Amino acid sequence: MEKKNGFTLTELLIVVVIIGVLASLILPRMTAQTEKANVMEAMVFLGTMRKGQQQLYNSRGTDGYVYIAAGFPTSPTAGNPTDPTDSNTRARANWAKLGMTPPDYTRPNSVWIYGAYDKDTPPAGQVRARRVSPGTPGPTVKDAGGPHPFGDITLDPDGTWGGGTEEEDYVPGRPYAPTK
Secondary structure (H helix, E strand, O other): OOOOOOOOHHHHHHHHHHHHHHHHHHHHHHHHHHHHHHHHHHHHHHHHHHHHHHHHHHHHHHHHOOOEOOOOOOOOOOOOOOOOOOHHHHHHHHHHHOOOOOOOOOOOOOOEEEEEOOOOOOOOOOEEEEEEOOOOOOOOEOOOOOOOOOOEEEEOOOOOEEEOOOOOOOOOOOOOOOOO
């Protein structure tokens, strides 16, 4: 009987199955870490926004809070700078009042859109991040039912973190809820 070099089909199938099992154990953990990093990104950004809101409040009272519609300005160049009624221009000016540059929502893998509330849009002084679909052009709220349903992370003027509805991942007590 002649000796053949190489692997049998059975040996190759066993190796493929082992690699598949290992991948199925590792990939969910990597996805969870990515989402935790995304939440941390939003927390840092919201903290900076809150500090800007607090500084305006301290200098001008309740009139100091600014309103920024979530997802505005829609791009770094959107809007008509000579038109004070243009939503993108107003949003850019309000970001400047917070001492911040607006986020570039057109960048690939954008995960959050941000907004802020003034005294006329309760809860006054609250800042908010809303989950969006990464990789889509412009802010588009992610459809519920995926691995991470759309949702909000909120930060109140008193430093209290919150989320949207009970079904969302970012509500306190849920897997990706922000913590102090």
